[in-house]
Amino acid sequence: MRIAFYGSSLLSSYWNGAATYYRGLLRDLAGRGHRITFYEPDAFDRQQHRDIDPPDWAEVRVYPATPEAMRAVVAEAASADVVVKASGIGVFDDALLEGVVAASRPEAIRIFWDVDAPATLAEMRADPGHALHRAMPMLDLVLTYGGGPPVVAAYEGFGARACVPVYNALDPETHHPVPPDPRFSADLAFLGNRLPDREARVETFFLVAAARLPERSFLIGGNGWESRGLPTNVRHLGHVYTRDHNAFNATPLAVLNIARESMAAVGFSPATRVFEATGAAACLITDAWEGIELFLKPGEEVLVARDGRDVAEHIAALTPERARAIGEAARARILSEHTYARRGLQVDAILRDEAARKAAGTPRRSVA
Template identity: 70%
Template sequence: MKIAFYGSSLLSSYWNGAATYYRGLLRALAAHGHDITFYEPDAYGRQENRDIEPPDWAKVVVWQATPEALKAAASEAAKADVVVKASGVGYEDDALLEAVLSAARPDAVRIFWDVDAPATLAELKEKPDHPSHRQLERLDLVLTYGGGDPVVSAYRALGARACIPVYNALDPRTHHPVPRDERFAASLGFLGNRLPDREARVEQFFLEPAERLPEASFLLGGSGWTDRPLPANGKPIGHVGTRDHNAFNVPPTAVLNINRASMAEIGFSPPTRVFEAAGAGACLITDEWPGIDLFLEPGKEVLVARDGADVLDIMADLSEERAAAIGEAALKRVLAEHTYEQRAVLVDDLLRKTLAARRAGAAA
């Protein structure tokens, strides 16, 4: 079936943490025979910072961030069997959702794909007059990046017909073990953009341990950190493109995952970094959040820290041998249970059943 997908960017991970998720899942869906066109705006300097060129498994349409171009891109939804509007596209999201849903054919499946459900739900609860409240009843499905039962229940309470989490996963063709690259050698590495609801947690889990372990080296990747004062042993390296994520994950003794505050509170939302690190065979330390044990086993496949003090304790006891064993166990687990191909089987079945129901209803 033809899928029109409106998202932030397939081509660039620059200020776009969902890029790996889109690439892994849509590539796997294309292997099921779907004809995918991805519509992304030219915004936030992403086109100047591409990680990949347009792939052979999806057509990419880059539209200018103007009202006229938005209208033209949205009109293309009329050609599709499945129309998807993702959250956080980056230009006039509310207007784009309205335009895309209005352009969709009566027999097309309409989906809102939320890659930041905690933030979206908080905004909807705070704003009863938000236009998205009216759009929920026009949707066949809300799919989410994660969130588990709390997010499902919240969306259903707001009027969504169905809400189904489609969790992050691993594309082993993209993220896998590679030879050690000394550019990224460190005791602990963290990769994440500087965001308002993440910075305090980065201070707690990463910067404070760095100050208390001056003999260790701390590598900080991601946009926005270079102008922030850091401990002497903390090295900021700026944006790390997806082509270097494997290289980043391999050399440190351990790599750290720090969820944004909203994601950590709700839980059941493992970010792409978790599966990228596991896919590279890295020893992962993650902040604590509900549901981690559904994806990796604490103590065996991942190390869990409640705060910066736990990070210090973990690093004090973490030998190179134990770190390697944890990384090996994590890689084995994600290859067995958490690949995008496995996620795509779920989505493919869901799309086919929903489209059949939609067409049956349109013909009635």
Template identity: 70%
Template sequence: MKIAFYGSSLLSSYWNGAATYYRGMLGELAKLGWKVVFYEPDAFDRQKNRDIDPPDWAEVVVYDATPEACRKVMARAAEADVVVKASGVGVFDDELLGVFDLARPGALRIFWDVDAPATLAEMRLNPEMPLKKALPNLDFVFTYGGGPPVVAAYEAMGAPVCRPIYNALDPTTHHPVPAEPRFTADLALLANRLPDRESRIERFFLEPAAGLPDRRFLLGGSGWHDKHMAPNVTAIGHVGTRDHNAFNCSPLAVLNVARDSMAEIGFSPATRVFEAAGAGACLITDFWEGIEMFLEPDSEVLVARDGKDVAEHLAALTPERAATIGEAARLRILAGHTYERRALEVDALLRSEGAWRSERKSA
């Protein structure tokens, strides 16, 4: 069984927050017998900033960001049993929806949304959006967050079936490691600078830092080089996935700040939540609906509703309590939220739908 997956990038996490999700999910599906072909454009300098080599569990096809190259890889959709177009490829997103028309008869057609709140908002503003027109002809919409609000919204717009396939942990790649001095801090945050998250990062990270001049704050991620910050904040730029474990294990605590749309709709834990928990880090997160589905507030995660809460959590946090919270989070995520579990869910959906189609065809 072959999956043709058209996404942003499997090889690079540079300006590509979905990389960990793709790797964890597709790597586990490959273990279940799926042959994965991942098509990614050479765009946004991602190929110059690869943080993994092409994996042995997937064929990765990198194509030029030109219309001709795009058409060539789209034609290969006809080779697959399952055709997936992900959101947020960044180039030719509307054109790539054409892979659903090029899929062979009987193939499953799936739109996999890695930013459902943003996609839904765009479709509400633009009723003529090509994706909205394509929804009724798909077999599934998968999302990596959103819960009941996203499911209801997608199905109201014509998707036959919408299923959240949440972010998770790959314990072989994200796990405890020794602390490294270069990542030492009282509170660390890993987040690219994005318009719909910047004000929340100011409130939950930069303002508490300014109010705690004796504490050290560390900011990883791209785009912050010209942002005014207090002297006790160190911005270190892009942090590749190979350094995420050390980044999470070295500070007293790490912070998660959701984007505006993710926080508003809830049920949308970022990959950073699972990476930090897998490393045994003490996580402080901004509040969003549904967090208890993944981690228990106060015992497995510290929840903040504003920057004042962040500062209070940090002031009360001892190394011993931080270690206790981090270990509890790690055990909770290992028990119920790994990519192995998520892949089994996807595999069951795909095989069930495929078997139903085979039975209907032979009847």
């Protein structure tokens, strides 16, 4: 099928946490015979911080962040069999959604792909005039990269014909074990941009742990932390390019995952970092959230913490041997059950089922 995908960026992970997700899924779908065109705006300095070249498995169309350019790429939705508008593009989101829905052919599959469902649903609850309310009757599917039963129920309550979680996963060709790199040496490392609904949790889980263990070394990567006061045993790296993620994850004694507040509240929302880290056989410590056991077994494949004190206790008790055992067990679990090949198979089946349903004019059945 010809897929027109309107998203934040495929070429850059700069202020764009969905990049790994898009790359893993779309690359697999291309391998299954789908022809993908990815439309991304030249915005937020992402094109100046590209971390991959345009791939051979998708055509990438970078367009100027102007209304005229946006309307031009919207018109191209008319030639696609599947039209996807992703959340969180950051420029012209409402106009893109309404535009691609209107431009697509009646027989095309229209999808809203939500990469931050808690935020989108909160906006919809607060704003009866939200563009997604207006577009919902014309959408065939809502796909989300997390959220589980609470998000499915919420979207169905807003009138979605079907809502299906397609979780983050691992691409073992891009995220895998590598030798340690002295640049990333630490007892605990955390990678994430400084965002309003993440900062308090970084304080709780990471900075409190650092303060409790002044003799241990801590490493934080991501944008925005350079203006934040940090304990003396915390080293800040700034933006860490995707090409360095394997070394960042494979080098420290342990790696910390901290969900944003909205994701943690909903649960069932493992971040891409979870799979990147476990793919590199890192010993992962994560904040507690509902549904973690669907992906990793606490105590054996991941260490779970309720606060910074728990994180500090995990680090204080963790030996290199146990860290290695946890990391290897996690990698085996993820390789067995949570790769983008599995997610791609899921999405391919959803698209083929939906195409057959539309062609036959038959009522919808569950695609979960």
